[in-house]
Amino acid sequence: MTNERPLEYQRFNLTFRIQHIILMVTFLLLAFTGWALKYPEPALEHAGWWIRMWGGPKSAGVIHRISGLIMIVDFLWHCIYIAYQLLTGKMKFHPDTTVVPLPRDVKNAVQNINYFVGLSKTKPKFGKYSYIQKFDYWAPFWGMAIIGLSGLVLTFPTKAAILFPQWSVNWIWELLFVLHSDEALLAITYIFMMHFYAEHLKLENFPMSMTWITGKIPLKKMKNEHSLEYELEFGKNKGDDK
Amino acid sequence: MRLFLVSVFLWLPLLFFAYSVNAEVCLICHSAMNGKVRTEKGILIELNIDENRFSKSVHSGLECTMCHKTYTDNPHEPQTGEVSKNITDLAALISHKVKMDPIAYASCVKCHEDVYKSLSESVHGKNIMEKKQKDGPLCLDCHGSPHYIMPGSSTESHVNRWKIVNTCGECHEKKDLAEKYSLGMHIIEKYNESFHGKKHKLGHAGAPTCVNCHGAHGIKKWDDPASPVSWEKRIETCGKCHKGANKKFVAAITHKPVGKDNPIPFYGEKGLIILTAATLIFVIMHVFLEAYADIRDHIFRKKEEPHD
Numbered sequence: 001m002t003n004e005r006p007l008e009y010q011r012f013n014l015t016f017r018i019q020h021i022i023l024m025v026t027f028l029l030l031a032f033t034g035w036a037l038k039y040p041e042p043a044l045e046h047a048g049w050w051i052r053m054w055g056g057p058k059s060a061g062v063i064h065r066i067s068g069l070i071m072i073v074d075f076l077w078h079c080i081y082i083a084y085q086l087l088t089g090k091m092k093f094h095p096d097t098t099v100v101p102l103p104r105d106v107k108n109a110v111q112n113i114n115y116f117v118g119l120s121k122t123k124p125k126f127g128k129y130s131y132i133q134k135f136d137y138w139a140p141f142w143g144m145a146i147i148g149l150s151g152l153v154l155t156f157p158t159k160a161a162i163l164f165p166q167w168s169v170n171w172i173w174e175l176l177f178v179l180h181s182d183e184a185l186l187a188i189t190y191i192f193m194m195h196f197y198a199e200h201l202k203l204e205n206f207p208m209s210m211t212w213i214t215g216k217i218p219l220k221k222m223k224n225e226h227s228l229e230y231e232l233e234f235g236k237n238k239g240d241d242k
Numbered sequence: 243m244r245l246f247l248v249s250v251f252l253w254l255p256l257l258f259f260a261y262s263v264n265a266e267v268c269l270i271c272h273s274a275m276n277g278k279v280r281t282e283k284g285i286l287i288e289l290n291i292d293e294n295r296f297s298k299s300v301h302s303g304l305e306c307t308m309c310h311k312t313y314t315d316n317p318h319e320p321q322t323g324e325v326s327k328n329i330t331d332l333a334a335l336i337s338h339k340v341k342m343d344p345i346a347y348a349s350c351v352k353c354h355e356d357v358y359k360s361l362s363e364s365v366h367g368k369n370i371m372e373k374k375q376k377d378g379p380l381c382l383d384c385h386g387s388p389h390y391i392m393p394g395s396s397t398e399s400h401v402n403r404w405k406i407v408n409t410c411g412e413c414h415e416k417k418d419l420a421e422k423y424s425l426g427m428h429i430i431e432k433y434n435e436s437f438h439g440k441k442h443k444l445g446h447a448g449a450p451t452c453v454n455c456h457g458a459h460g461i462k463k464w465d466d467p468a469s470p471v472s473w474e475k476r477i478e479t480c481g482k483c484h485k486g487a488n489k490k491f492v493a494a495i496t497h498k499p500v501g502k503d504n505p506i507p508f509y510g511e512k513g514l515i516i517l518t519a520a521t522l523i524f525v526i527m528h529v530f531l532e533a534y535a536d537i538r539d540h541i542f543r544k545k546e547e548p549h550d
Binding site: 036037041042051056058061115117132139158164168169173177178179183185186194201203 | 436437440441443444445446447448449484485486487488490491493494495496500504506507510511514515518521522525526528529531532533534535536540
């Protein structure tokens, strides 16, 4: 009976995995080269080893711009792909599998933190995406929109200037500089805290969860961490038909 | 006795060069002097010249007396060569700022006449020569001692492109000067925070410094229509690097901190900082709590493996 079930469950298809890998590579390149500009050190002095690693300020600038453009394309590809899947019915909205934030996520978060500190005996049950994973999705989503747009403006400043309303020109540049670099810093810190803990440091994942390469999640893990999705997919009780 | 003989020999060369006093002769003594001397006017001056540095400077080929046309103090014979009128005129204009030897100072004009001309028309020069103020730079304030001037391409030059921002900042970071002449208060700081300044700090050869936009010797105040950064000329100036620069684009750089008069970016930035800080605090707390709970569960609440 249980043998009929696979040992792993296909969590992400190939397209999503490729999108994630492109995002990861461009994100790291952007973060590394952007960091050198946010906290500049003279390239020819000892402290400038970081910018020298990227071939000096000019080459770092080229890497940053190209990576940025690839990331924007990746972002658009993802949006179009999702829209296409929804329109053709290959992907359907269901509260247990959606990445869209729902009121239950707030409840889950409160219960989960209560569980951390010992105020609750049980962990909340999650769907395909826990509230942390939803955060993990929407934080870069928002970040890419804001940082991508401001980055485009800063890459093509003379052309973008034509689009600005006259009353904004005295401050919009300043705001864009701040927006671009502060949001980037937030994104970097977020990834290195939350994402690294969840996917690398957590005991069951250490040293790394393989899902991003194989797209598969062990069924046991799915049952523990995404129980609502598991129940939706395989039925509530053992041996039940789907 | 022996010492006496030596000292006589030391003075001997002076006899041979009495009529063409070139730098080497002066340097026999003036490269071996310690301490400072108080002149008749009561100014402490350093008389020593670092021979090594002087020999590397662009002025090493000049004779001392080309600039030091008048000197009287012992042990020299008073020098009473004629001084051309443009030098004496200029010396009179700057004598309130240059106490030591205005003639020597004004002698720069002998070779650098065009530079002095544009300086005298600049906001810096006018403040000294017309308004008779002591503030504002003359040659030496930016270029350093004339004895050690290095070519602009040398990083030892005070006006080299990697040094010039600090050189300008020597005055333009001073609060009292900024208040006296109602100058921008944080211009160097804002430049350093800007993309131009950050690229410059990194060593980007194309990043503009102060002088690339504002001009150098003939510098004007930014609201003077003749200034390259005036609203009239700014599109042209920015357009040197940013092709297609237009009126809305050139408003980007003001070197002014954002104040409450621009509420959208002022509170926008504050809001952004609060949002960023709040997210970070939440994320960090969550990660630490989760790690704590994971470790606790692993050690104290070992569950049975859920059998499938």
